[in-house]
Amino acid sequence: MNRRDNAHRSPHDAALSRRRLLKGTALGAGVLAVPGITYAATVDSGATKAGAKAKAAALAHPGMLHSADDFARMAEKVKAGTEPWKSGWERLTANAHSAAGWTPRPLETVVRGGAGSNYPQLYKDIHAAYQNALRWKVSGDTAHADTARDILNAWSGKLKEVTGNADRFLASGIYGYQFANAAEIMRGYDGFDLGRFQDMMARVFYPLCDHFLKNHNGACITNYWANWDLCNMAAVMAIGILNDDQAKFDQAVDYFHNGEGNGSLAHAVPFLHDGGLAQWQESGRDQGHTVMGIGLMGTICEMAHKQGTDLYGADDNRFMKACEYVAKYNSGSDVPFRTYEWGSGQNCKPMQQTVISAAGRGQARPVWERVYHHYHYRKGHATPNISAIARKQSPEGGGGDFGPNSGGYDELGFGTLAYVLEA
Template sequence: MVLQTSRRSLLKAAAGVAVLPALPSVAQASAAAAFKHPGLLHTQADFDRIAAGVQAGAQPYKAGWEKLVANGRSRSTWKARPLETVVRGGTGQNYPQLYNDIHAAYQNALRWKISGEKAHGDAARDILNAWSGTLKAITGNADRFLAAGIYGYQAANAAELMRGYAGFDVERFQKMLLNVFYPVNDSFLRNHNGACITNYWANWDLCTMASVMAIGLFCDDQAKFDRAVDYFKNGKGNGSIMNAIPFLHPGGLAQWQESGRDQAHTVMGIGLIGTIAEMAWNQGADLYGYADNRIMKAAEYVAKYNLGHDVPFTTYKWGHGQNCAAREQTVISSAARGQDRPVWELLYNHYANRRGLAVPYTKAYAERVRAEGGGGDFGPNSGGFDQLGFGTLLFTRAAAGSGGSGGLLPTGVTRVLQSINLPKEGIAASGALGVLGEAVPLRIVPGLADAKGYSFMDEDGRYLRHKDYRLRFDTDNGTELFERDATFLARPGGATGRVRLESLNYPGRFIRHRHQQLWLDKAQDTSAFRADSTFRPASS
């Protein structure tokens, strides 16, 4: 494979979108511009990493890219077929036109973001504009809720990649999501189609939650994002985490709610809950780790069984229909056991590579499906389009502690940064200013401006950054300057487990403490300066 673009043009094309300001939400959300864009399933740091890997021909990026290019929906010649009314369930079904076009928009958007090829950007824009200018309703039998959920979160993710692209009518697309998709999502979460709260399987809630979260993020509507997070934690339906994953078993396994139903829907559910967790993670909310990594334990359970191993099963009981008639499942279902879906790379790369946790069965399943394809690669029916896919290309990342600046720091973990010459103190905050004091927990993430570096986020979602050479804790304002100010390169600190943090955009200047304040100072070849600018990452 040879791309007819340089690495520099790849990164420039990808980065060009990130610095454009988000348009105001048509919902007039109180927290407009509070979210980072792009910031649903993918961030700009992700695309920088992906573009560099593809241009270098590095595996498995190369194989993932080739999988994307081979998919017919990623061709720039794809033409949309928009409908005024989408029907799923009952008579007159026509919803395949919607999911095929959404996946074509997403795949073309990916090709543009990674390669910078304008023809693919134009194709994605035109598909999205065609639908936002035409679609007025989603209807059908109860399956209309699945259509509004699955294709709602997918449409928002495709559109997020095109935010700021010339000619893309972002406000009209926001209106379509808010006026066509969201009301159906809202109705389901409120009354579950008039049925018993436990009647609908976890997938119904999960796809709806994913759509509400994605629409909230795309429309800068904090209330909708918060609603999805709250439902994930506290909802009464089967999609909330303690209902979707009702039983813990020995050996780090947790039973999925649909395991007694069939494995196709079980794997679909694992993919949906991973999608929700990834979108939340990219906005600073850790749902992956909620309830002691409960999602991870469910993924291991599902992967283990579908790889052919035995797993324990607790009898599952629930209420069915409008009157909550008693039902139960006493054994795990073997229906569709071993079915491949593109859900595993996302989960594997988060838990194993971001977090450094052992997930042997999730890893084995990711390796089995690698390189993951997307819509159209897993069958022609709707089940083959339940996930956006291409996880090998999109979610592959270096293992925690092995990438970025020589692997001196892990990412996706929380640490305090202790001073080595004043070991009872470390990097802390006094209001917005960085100081040396009782060290505060900081989540270490790939650098906002360069994935080879690091950024540090406090528990309030503020990033450590420099301004006028003082260190501060500020909320990301989405500008390229902020991202560069908040990105640091890790340098050896003179002994194992110690680091010095050099500014990305002011090379030769390091974070150091003086007079209990944190400054970005020019390096000095003295033992005093080296001690003042050296920190030890420690578990908080």
């Protein structure tokens, strides 16, 4: 699919190119549409907006992927040597990124995509900061806290720009939400310059995320796969929490329910099937990106949950049904597939996928413990396929455990340690 950088195009042309192929169609209340797709029951946008406005104004801290109660549970279980937390902890301590004394390599300009790409320096340092912060919270060893602090301070003191071809928007989203999560853990730690870090996130990462969600790089609104929207939604939400910026948090929540792009719930999960299953938008593309999408939406839902906003349960647990679908197929069973149609490039060239893709089927990614323990243990839902794949892939590792390339760092991971609620 065409991913060309269209930043040179005029705002008028960019706006025109984003219009959907469906014009003049009267849509019923709460129904969203893209070319060739009619959506089943979705959330009511009016009710969603009212609910977002009604939530408490104060943002909770720590309040992204982990709360104070989560850290207390992890520490207690690891100290007692209780499984599976013990095995999850061992995955973390075995990872080279979690070693105290990691030396950061900050850059003024990070480039992802095109000439001069250097972004691995950023994502490796982010994962080192996160893993050391997590080790500190569980063990109490301040050598890890000092390491995480020093990495974060080094980057906030130097980074001025994230750029590149269209992939710069993947960098703003993926590394934006991950960086913010590492910083949230270190909030209040002696010597951590939170204010300078908050400024970096608002100045360097947020504008790219906001621009992508509003303009989609000047392309047809359906051109970019769900994961492009989702990573930028996750970053906007995380930056909102880190910076105590309610408007940014609400922006991400509103986009989840009402966004025009493929990251909003109704577009990321376009078709409902029998048997409690729902088709993921990238299922006809490949399973690596499909599972990545499950991880990104799970990240958004978990961060919102920590702030008292339920996205997991939106539209009658639509996301849970997508998780069941993806888990079932990636565990080796057949699932139904409905032809997916969309418009690509700048001019919405018609495209379609008629079969589910087997590319990357069955690969391990650390995304399942989080959704499994929310839906099955917090909410008591039957999740046979999610449960099976979560148990098969436990204990989950993190960045550096799933290959040397950027895809192996798309998730912060360590879900067995961080998200398991009951053994």
